Amino acid sequence: MGVHQTSTAPRRTRLVSHARRAMVFGLGKLLVGVALMAAAFHLVEVRRNGPLPPVYNIGFLAVGMLGFFVGVFTSFADLKSALQWLRAARRSADDLGPHAFSHTLDDEHRLHVLTPADADAFFDLITHNHDFLADWLTPETLVESRADAVDRLHELDEARRAGLVVPVGIRKAGELVGVVGLGPIDSKRRSAQIYYWIDQTSQGRGLVTRSCSALLDYAFEELRLRRVVIRCEPRNTRSCAVAERLGFVLEGTLRQCERRGEELIDLRIYAMLRDEYAGAHGD
Ligand SMILES: CC(C)(COP(=O)(O)OP(=O)(O)OC[C@H]1O[C@@H](n2cnc3c(N)ncnc32)[C@H](O)[C@@H]1OP(=O)(O)O)[C@@H](O)C(=O)NCCC(=O)NCCS
Structure with a gap:
């Protein structure tokens, strides 16, 4: 098993730089908002006895107030993110904590636990593949x-x-190209679900199957689970193929068991038991 902790120093630097950037954006927006409001009041004051009708003053004030409220509102979101980055940086100075899963798939691809430092890459990957x-x-x-x-x-x-979960990024030369994970983990019943998705252009290379296989080693050997489940829609043939390629057993189909938008969908339940894993691995 390739489970180990990685150096936290560069990660911490990256987190602090994210925090600094969010802080600068937040304060910048706050300043722009305040400046717009001050400029509006100034204009109204300067033109108090001028030739323009009062409706212009109302316009200046409306623009100033709008700028102020938008500036304050959006700056709060940035400042909140900055605080979260800083919290993550402080924590990463210690260690990645439990379940810091890491595994090398091949010369180019590596699995490494997904952390808040991946937020930008995670968002970009989802945005890029949204329709898919x-x-x-x-x-x-x-x-x-x-x-x-x-x-x-x-x-x-x-x-x-x-x-409760082991979220993992599939990385190609360090760049996030997909996600696999175990979760929710039910420690009482010693069972968990595996989930996965990948960048559309990275499909067809066995990356997801190989990543799930490494996670199964972790689930059965390190976490000592008894049962791992994959749930997928029958019409999601690529996802069903991953479960079947891994040797999961189809246990049945839950009909109309979940809502997706307006639609009720069926879900296939595939599972692998500890004995089946051990049998396939010659134990
Ligand atoms: C479901 C999903 C993750 C499957 O991705 P995938 O690329 O088909 O799966 P893999 O990475 O395991 O690749 C399997 C393919 O690589 C091939 N392959 C090449 N080398 C391989 C290797 N060493 N091991 C296994 N397969 C290999 C397989 O033959 C298969 O080829 P095929 O596409 O011609 O059938 C992907 O389609 C996806 O992200 N879909 C959208 C999100 C989603 O549905 N998630 C699941 C929700 S339940």
């Missing part, structure tokens, strides 16, 4: 903004530290 993924993934996964991506990856990071 929208048919298959839940709306919570399809984050709509960078701030949502930061929040989502923070939630996942907390859940990983609590032992």
Whole structure:
């Protein structure tokens, strides 16, 4: 198993630089908002006894107030992100915590735990593949903004530290090209679900199958789970093929068990038990 901790120093530097950038943007927007408001009041004051009718003053004030409120509102989002980056940086100075999964797939591709430092890359990857993924993934996964991506990856990071999920990035020469993960992990029943998605142009190379195979080693050997499940729609043939290629057993189909938008969808349940994994690995 290739599970190890990586050096946290460059990661920390990156997080601090994200925080600094978000802070500069936030303060910049705040300043622009305040400046617009001050300029509007100044114009009104200067033109108090001028030739322009009062309606112009109302216009100046409206623009000033709008600028102020937009500036304040958007700067709060940036400042919130900055605080989250700083929190992540402080934590990364210690260590990545439990389940810091890492594994080398081949010369080019590597798996490494997904952390808040991946928020920008995560958002860009989802945005780039939005139409491709929208048919298959839940709306919570399809984050709509960078701030949502930061929040989502923070939630996942907390859940990983609590032992509930193992979120992992598939990286090509360091660049995020897909996500696989274990979760939710039910430690009482010693079971978990595997989920996955990948950049459309990176399909067809076995990256997801090989990544899931490495996660299965982790699930059965390190976490000592008894059962791992894959849930996918019958019409998602590529996803079903991953489960079948890995040797999962089709246990059945839950009919109209989930809502996707207006539609009720069926889900196939594929599972692998500890004994089946051990049998396939010659134990
Ligand atoms: C589902 C999804 C992850 C499958 O991706 P994928 O690229 O088909 O899966 P893999 O990376 O395992 O690649 C398998 C292909 O690589 C080939 N391959 C090449 N080398 C391989 C290797 N060493 N091991 C396994 N397969 C290999 C396989 O033969 C297969 O080829 P095919 O596409 O001609 O059938 C992808 O289609 C996706 O992200 N879909 C949208 C999101 C989604 O549906 N997620 C799942 C929700 S349940």
